[in-house]
Amino acid sequence: MEAMINLILQFGDLNKQQIDFLLSKVEMLEFKKDDYLSEAGKVPRYVAFVLEGVFRFCYYNNKGEEVTNYFVEEGNFVVDNEKFESQIAASEYVQAVTDCKVLVFNKKDWDEISNTIVGWEMMKANMVKKCLTLAMERRSPLVSEDATTRYLSFIEAFPKLINRIPLSYVASYLGITQQSLSRIRRNIR
Known part of the structure; x- marks a missing residue:
């Protein structure tokens, strides 16, 4: 409280x-x-x-x-x-x-x-x-940025969430498929 x-x-x-x-x-x-x-x-x-x-x-x-x-x-x-x-x-x-x-x-x-x-x-x-x-x-950045930049912006905006929520929800939020999100995550590691 x-x-x-x-x-x-x-x-x-x-x-x-x-x-x-x-x-x-x-x-x-x-x-x-x-x-x-x-x-x-x-x-x-x-x-x-x-x-x-x-x-x-x-x-x-x-x-x-x-x-x-x-x-x-x-x-x-x-x-x-x-x-x-x-x-x-x-x-x-x-x-x-x-x-x-x-x-x-x-x-x-x-x-x-x-x-x-x-x-x-x-x-x-x-x-x-x-x-x-x-x-x-x-x-607002989600409208004009490419998918990788949107994902990085998501991590910056919600740093504690990425390991707590299903990736399908993250992909939906970013406006991309789950397969694209998996590819992006692999490429930035």
Whole structure:
């Protein structure tokens, strides 16, 4: 819980009473590998802070192929934010890539925090902005670089993930086949 509070405090100040209130609204959940935190076609139920494990955002393209869009690891919030806030059905999945332990807030409690803690909306907006900026920084090179450079960029962006997640997810994220990824990995060793 300390890691979550430390992250939140990067975006504004909270006193002890506000922190205690925040912590009173959180629940710990565990997800097994391949479980869904959020599913396409369903309204996301939680904002989660990842204590242990890795999640991925994925969807199915118009050819029915699974595409990994993003990864979220320990020390970060994971949520389909726009759909959660609007309480509308998600268009992608948020899936546990490993066994995961998370702290979650449901929508009612998340809204209660916003209505109780002065300045929370601004802190929340700044957290979302930072997450979106980071996602863009990690995704934008994937559009213009060759596959080897994209793989090296992936290792730089997610240094702790390469040995924790299936290579099929990495290949999907990079927009290449698993065979191409294996060839690239062989060539750079």
